Amino acid sequence: MNIVYDFLVLVHLLGMATIVAGVVLRLAAPNGPSGMVLVAGAGAQVITGFALTGIASAGLVDNDINHTKIAVKLGVAVIVLVLAHILQRKPKGTAQGLFYALAGFTLLNVAVAVFW
Ligand code: HEM
Numbered sequence: 001m002n003i004v005y006d007f008l009v010l011v012h013l014l015g016m017a018t019i020v021a022g023v024v025l026r027l028a029a030p031n032g033p034s035g036m037v038l039v040a041g042a043g044a045q046v047i048t049g050f051a052l053t054g055i056a057s058a059g060l061v062d063n064d065i066n067h068t069k070i071a072v073k074l075g076v077a078v079i080v081l082v083l084a085h086i087l088q089r090k091p092k093g094t095a096q097g098l099f100y101a102l103a104g105f106t107l108l109n110v111a112v113a114v115f116w
Helices: 002-028 034-057 067-089 096-115
Strands: none
Touching: 002 034, 002 067, 002 096, 034 067, 067 096
């Protein structure tokens, strides 16, 4: 099960990279196709995060789960996912506030993952 877990961690990190790529893409090219990138990355984070938590909570890998931390991460990740969906439907170049909120919440989740 360790190999499955490690593979999910890899996809989890690639999902984070996908959100960051979507943010950078939108900053560099406001009219570019960043909406779908943000939705894909945010969706990947929620799905892989759930799978990682399930495997670790079931005791299938030797990794203690801090459920308070996971609850915070899940709440923040759902906000990021909702913002990504809203941004995808907004006309390009609008809703800058929501965009910066998405970037900030993503960074917050990285900080929670690393420092908590
Ligand atoms: C925007 C959303 C998210 C971001 C940016 C993010 C980021 C990260 C990062 C950078 C790590 C690696 C940290 C480390 O190994 O020290 C990590 C690990 C982890 N994340 Fe997330 N995460 C997100 C959402 C979630 C969600 C929603 C869940 C659970 C429902 C979750 C569960 C986990 C778990 C269990 C690990 C531990 C993997 C391990 O090292 O064993 N994450 N996350």
